[in-house]
Protein backbone atom coordinates (compact mmCIF):
# COMPACT_ATOMS: atom_id res chain seq x y z
CA UNK A 1 0.00 0.00 0.00
CA UNK A 2 1.48 3.33 -1.06
CA UNK A 3 -0.68 5.47 1.20
CA UNK A 4 -3.76 7.56 0.53
CA UNK A 5 -3.68 9.75 -2.59
CA UNK A 6 -4.27 13.48 -2.32
CA UNK A 7 -4.01 16.43 -4.65
CA UNK A 8 -2.60 19.78 -3.58
CA UNK A 9 -4.64 22.64 -5.07
CA UNK A 10 -5.04 26.35 -4.51
CA UNK A 11 -7.18 29.34 -5.37
CA UNK A 12 -4.99 32.46 -5.55
CA UNK A 13 -2.50 30.89 -3.14
CA UNK A 14 -5.11 29.83 -0.54
CA UNK A 15 -4.00 26.20 -0.54
CA UNK A 16 -5.68 22.86 0.09
CA UNK A 17 -4.94 19.19 0.54
CA UNK A 18 -7.84 17.49 -1.22
CA UNK A 19 -8.72 13.87 -0.41
CA UNK A 20 -11.31 11.76 -2.19
CA UNK A 21 -13.39 10.02 0.46
CA UNK A 22 -15.56 8.41 -2.23
CA UNK A 23 -12.56 6.25 -3.11
CA UNK A 24 -10.68 6.22 0.21
CA UNK A 25 -13.08 5.72 3.12
CA UNK A 26 -10.18 6.05 5.63
CA UNK A 27 -10.36 9.85 5.22
CA UNK A 28 -14.11 10.01 5.92
CA UNK A 29 -13.79 10.19 9.68
CA UNK A 30 -10.61 12.13 10.33
CA UNK A 31 -10.52 13.63 13.81
CA UNK A 32 -9.41 17.21 14.46
CA UNK A 33 -5.95 16.25 15.71
CA UNK A 34 -5.22 14.12 12.64
CA UNK A 35 -6.47 16.84 10.30
CA UNK A 36 -4.28 19.42 12.05
CA UNK A 37 -1.25 17.10 11.77
CA UNK A 38 -1.78 16.71 8.01
CA UNK A 39 -2.34 20.47 7.54
CA UNK A 40 0.73 21.46 9.58
CA UNK A 41 3.39 22.95 7.28
CA UNK A 42 6.30 21.72 9.42
CA UNK A 43 5.30 18.15 10.16
CA UNK A 44 2.58 17.33 7.62
CA UNK A 45 1.73 18.02 3.99
CA UNK A 46 0.85 21.63 4.84
CA UNK A 47 -2.21 23.63 3.77
CA UNK A 48 -4.65 26.34 4.83
CA UNK A 49 -7.64 23.97 4.53
CA UNK A 50 -8.01 20.21 4.32
CA UNK A 51 -10.83 19.12 2.02
CA UNK A 52 -12.54 15.73 1.75
CA UNK A 53 -14.79 15.04 -1.24
CA UNK A 54 -17.56 12.67 -0.14
CA UNK A 55 -20.60 11.11 -1.83
CA UNK A 56 -23.48 13.57 -2.17
CA UNK A 57 -26.26 13.26 0.41
CA UNK A 58 -28.78 15.38 -1.56
CA UNK A 59 -29.99 13.84 -4.81
CA UNK A 60 -29.53 17.17 -6.60
CA UNK A 61 -25.83 17.41 -5.67
CA UNK A 62 -22.89 15.94 -7.59
CA UNK A 63 -20.59 15.64 -4.56
CA UNK A 64 -20.36 16.66 -0.91
CA UNK A 65 -17.37 18.64 0.35
CA UNK A 66 -16.13 18.63 3.97
CA UNK A 67 -13.89 21.51 5.02
CA UNK A 68 -11.37 21.71 7.86
CA UNK A 69 -9.14 24.61 8.77
CA UNK A 70 -5.39 24.35 9.36
CA UNK A 71 -6.12 23.95 13.11
CA UNK A 72 -8.18 20.80 12.32
CA UNK A 73 -11.59 22.31 13.14
CA UNK A 74 -14.45 21.65 10.74
CA UNK A 75 -16.05 24.75 9.17
CA UNK A 76 -19.06 25.51 7.04
CA UNK A 77 -17.70 27.22 3.93
CA UNK A 78 -14.62 27.84 1.81
CA UNK A 79 -15.05 29.74 -1.43
CA UNK A 80 -11.66 29.05 -2.99
CA UNK A 81 -11.84 25.32 -2.24
CA UNK A 82 -15.36 25.13 -3.65
CA UNK A 83 -14.02 26.32 -7.01
CA UNK A 84 -11.27 23.66 -6.82
CA UNK A 85 -13.66 20.81 -5.92
CA UNK A 86 -16.14 21.97 -8.58
CA UNK A 87 -13.34 21.85 -11.14
CA UNK A 88 -12.48 18.25 -10.18
CA UNK A 89 -16.13 17.17 -10.36
CA UNK A 90 -16.68 18.99 -13.69
CA UNK A 91 -13.70 17.04 -15.08
CA UNK A 92 -15.10 13.74 -13.81
CA UNK A 93 -18.58 14.33 -15.21
CA UNK A 94 -17.57 16.08 -18.42
CA UNK A 95 -19.91 18.97 -17.58
CA UNK A 96 -19.44 22.70 -17.08
CA UNK A 97 -22.06 23.01 -14.37
CA UNK A 98 -22.12 21.03 -11.15
CA UNK A 99 -23.68 21.27 -7.70
CA UNK A 100 -21.39 20.99 -4.69
CA UNK A 101 -23.01 20.19 -1.34
CA UNK A 102 -21.62 21.52 1.96
CA UNK A 103 -22.93 21.40 5.52
CA UNK A 104 -24.72 24.70 4.83
CA UNK A 105 -26.34 23.85 1.52
CA UNK A 106 -26.04 23.30 -2.22
CA UNK A 107 -23.71 25.55 -4.25
CA UNK A 108 -24.09 25.88 -8.03
CA UNK A 109 -20.76 26.09 -9.88
CA UNK A 110 -20.02 26.90 -13.52
CA UNK A 111 -16.81 26.53 -15.48
CA UNK A 112 -16.01 29.50 -17.74
CA UNK A 113 -14.27 29.33 -21.13
CA UNK A 114 -11.15 31.02 -19.66
CA UNK A 115 -10.73 28.27 -17.03
CA UNK A 116 -12.08 30.29 -14.10
CA UNK A 117 -15.00 28.97 -12.07
CA UNK A 118 -18.04 30.86 -10.81
CA UNK A 119 -19.71 29.62 -7.64
CA UNK A 120 -23.04 30.82 -6.27
CA UNK A 121 -22.05 30.92 -2.60
CA UNK A 122 -25.71 31.08 -1.53
CA UNK A 123 -27.66 33.79 0.29
CA UNK A 124 -25.69 36.00 2.63
CA UNK A 125 -27.16 36.52 6.09
CA UNK A 126 -26.94 39.88 7.81
CA UNK A 127 -28.97 39.56 11.01
CA UNK A 128 -26.82 39.73 14.18
CA UNK A 129 -28.08 36.29 15.26
CA UNK A 130 -26.94 34.77 11.96
CA UNK A 131 -23.39 36.20 11.83
CA UNK A 132 -23.48 35.31 14.78
CA UNK A 133 -22.69 38.22 17.11
CA UNK A 134 -22.65 38.18 20.88
CA UNK A 135 -25.00 41.20 21.16
CA UNK A 136 -28.02 42.62 19.32
CA UNK A 137 -26.25 45.38 17.35
CA UNK A 138 -26.53 46.88 13.85
CA UNK A 139 -24.41 44.51 11.73
CA UNK A 140 -23.59 47.38 9.35
CA UNK A 141 -21.83 49.17 12.23
CA UNK A 142 -20.54 46.69 14.78
CA UNK A 143 -19.24 48.72 17.75
CA UNK A 144 -15.78 47.22 18.01
CA UNK A 145 -12.41 49.00 17.93
CA UNK A 146 -8.85 47.74 18.11
CA UNK A 147 -5.67 49.37 16.89
CA UNK A 148 -6.54 51.27 13.71
CA UNK A 149 -9.68 49.19 13.17
CA UNK A 150 -13.24 50.13 14.14
CA UNK A 151 -16.89 50.02 13.02
CA UNK A 152 -16.96 46.58 11.33
CA UNK A 153 -19.59 45.15 8.97
CA UNK A 154 -20.79 41.63 9.86
CA UNK A 155 -21.61 39.22 7.04
CA UNK A 156 -22.31 35.49 7.13
CA UNK A 157 -21.44 33.69 3.87
CA UNK A 158 -22.06 30.28 5.45
CA UNK A 159 -19.23 31.28 7.80
CA UNK A 160 -18.76 34.42 9.95
CA UNK A 161 -16.90 37.52 8.74
CA UNK A 162 -16.14 40.97 10.14
CA UNK A 163 -15.08 43.49 7.49
CA UNK A 164 -13.21 46.66 8.49
CA UNK A 165 -12.73 49.59 6.06
CA UNK A 166 -9.58 51.68 6.39
CA UNK A 167 -7.78 54.24 4.22
CA UNK A 168 -4.78 51.97 3.67
CA UNK A 169 -5.14 48.22 4.23
CA UNK A 170 -1.36 47.76 3.91
CA UNK A 171 -0.74 49.88 7.01
CA UNK A 172 -2.69 47.59 9.36
CA UNK A 173 -0.81 45.07 11.52
CA UNK A 174 -3.18 42.22 10.72
CA UNK A 175 -0.87 39.58 12.27
CA UNK A 176 -1.28 41.35 15.61
CA UNK A 177 -4.93 42.47 15.45
CA UNK A 178 -6.37 39.45 13.58
CA UNK A 179 -6.06 36.85 16.35
CA UNK A 180 -7.45 39.22 19.00
CA UNK A 181 -10.49 40.07 16.85
CA UNK A 182 -11.02 36.44 15.77
CA UNK A 183 -11.44 35.50 19.44
CA UNK A 184 -13.31 38.67 20.55
CA UNK A 185 -16.42 38.05 22.67
CA UNK A 186 -18.48 39.82 19.98
CA UNK A 187 -18.00 36.65 17.87
CA UNK A 188 -19.25 33.58 19.79
CA UNK A 189 -18.20 31.28 16.90
CA UNK A 190 -15.03 33.35 16.30
CA UNK A 191 -14.76 35.19 12.96
CA UNK A 192 -12.72 35.67 9.83
CA UNK A 193 -11.34 39.22 9.81
CA UNK A 194 -11.06 41.28 6.61
CA UNK A 195 -9.29 44.64 6.31
CA UNK A 196 -10.27 46.56 3.18
CA UNK A 197 -9.55 49.80 1.32
CA UNK A 198 -11.46 51.18 -1.65
CA UNK A 199 -8.79 51.60 -4.36
CA UNK A 200 -10.92 52.52 -7.38
CA UNK A 201 -14.44 52.39 -8.71
CA UNK A 202 -15.80 49.02 -7.53
CA UNK A 203 -12.25 47.87 -6.67
CA UNK A 204 -11.34 46.79 -3.17
CA UNK A 205 -7.96 45.85 -1.73
CA UNK A 206 -8.50 43.19 0.93
CA UNK A 207 -6.20 41.50 3.42
CA UNK A 208 -7.47 38.65 5.57
CA UNK A 209 -6.91 36.93 8.87
CA UNK A 210 -8.73 33.58 8.59
CA UNK A 211 -10.35 31.92 11.57
CA UNK A 212 -8.45 28.73 12.42
CA UNK A 213 -5.59 29.53 10.05
CA UNK A 214 -4.05 33.03 10.25
CA UNK A 215 -3.08 35.29 7.35
CA UNK A 216 -3.77 33.62 3.99
CA UNK A 217 -3.11 34.84 0.44
CA UNK A 218 -6.83 34.78 -0.40
CA UNK A 219 -10.22 33.97 1.11
CA UNK A 220 -13.17 33.46 -1.23
CA UNK A 221 -15.89 33.84 1.38
CA UNK A 222 -13.95 36.83 2.77
CA UNK A 223 -14.02 38.44 -0.66
CA UNK A 224 -17.79 37.81 -0.84
CA UNK A 225 -18.17 39.43 2.60
CA UNK A 226 -16.04 42.42 1.54
CA UNK A 227 -18.09 42.96 -1.64
CA UNK A 228 -21.37 42.79 0.28
CA UNK A 229 -20.05 45.03 3.08
CA UNK A 230 -18.81 47.69 0.65
CA UNK A 231 -22.14 47.74 -1.19
CA UNK A 232 -24.08 47.89 2.10
CA UNK A 233 -22.02 50.91 3.13
CA UNK A 234 -22.59 52.58 -0.27
CA UNK A 235 -18.84 52.51 -1.02
CA UNK A 236 -19.24 50.47 -4.24
CA UNK A 237 -21.89 48.98 -6.47
CA UNK A 238 -22.93 45.35 -6.09
CA UNK A 239 -20.34 43.99 -8.53
CA UNK A 240 -16.75 44.41 -7.35
CA UNK A 241 -13.23 43.24 -7.98
CA UNK A 242 -11.48 42.24 -4.78
CA UNK A 243 -7.67 42.35 -4.88
CA UNK A 244 -6.17 39.81 -2.50
CA UNK A 245 -2.48 39.08 -1.82
CA UNK A 246 -2.78 36.20 -4.33
CA UNK A 247 -4.72 38.11 -7.02
CA UNK A 248 -8.27 39.20 -7.93
CA UNK A 249 -11.70 37.67 -7.40
CA UNK A 250 -14.89 39.04 -8.97
CA UNK A 251 -17.83 39.25 -6.59
CA UNK A 252 -21.46 40.01 -7.43
CA UNK A 253 -24.18 40.45 -4.80
CA UNK A 254 -27.43 39.64 -6.57
CA UNK A 255 -30.82 41.24 -5.77
CA UNK A 256 -31.97 37.93 -4.20
CA UNK A 257 -29.01 38.15 -1.74
CA UNK A 258 -27.08 35.30 -3.38
CA UNK A 259 -23.40 36.08 -3.96
CA UNK A 260 -21.48 34.98 -7.05
CA UNK A 261 -17.71 34.52 -6.76
CA UNK A 262 -15.52 34.07 -9.85
CA UNK A 263 -11.85 33.16 -9.82
CA UNK A 264 -9.11 30.75 -10.84
CA UNK A 265 -8.31 27.17 -9.83
CA UNK A 266 -4.83 25.64 -9.75
CA UNK A 267 -3.29 22.23 -9.07
CA UNK A 268 0.22 22.17 -7.57
CA UNK A 269 1.03 18.45 -7.23
CA UNK A 270 -0.32 15.04 -6.26
CA UNK A 271 1.03 12.77 -3.56
CA UNK A 272 0.32 9.98 -1.13
CA UNK A 273 -0.34 10.35 2.55
CA UNK A 274 1.48 7.78 4.65
CA UNK A 275 0.14 5.97 7.69
CA UNK A 276 2.08 7.90 10.35
CA UNK A 277 0.24 11.15 9.47
CA UNK A 278 -3.04 9.31 9.86
CA UNK A 279 -1.95 8.11 13.30
CA UNK A 280 -1.30 4.55 12.02
CA UNK A 281 1.91 2.79 13.06
Ligand SMILES: N[C@@H](CCC[C@H](N)C(=O)O)C(=O)O
Nearest residue numbers: 078079080159211219220221
Ligand atom coordinates in the same frame (compact mmCIF):
# COMPACT_ATOMS: atom_id res chain seq x y z
N1 LIG B 1 -10.26 30.10 2.72
C1 LIG B 1 -11.64 30.06 2.76
C2 LIG B 1 -12.35 30.13 4.08
C3 LIG B 1 -12.04 28.92 4.95
C4 LIG B 1 -12.82 28.85 6.24
C5 LIG B 1 -12.55 29.96 7.20
N2 LIG B 1 -11.18 30.01 7.64
C6 LIG B 1 -13.48 29.82 8.41
O1 LIG B 1 -13.02 29.39 9.48
O2 LIG B 1 -14.66 30.13 8.27
C7 LIG B 1 -12.36 30.69 1.59
O3 LIG B 1 -11.75 30.72 0.50
O4 LIG B 1 -13.52 31.06 1.73
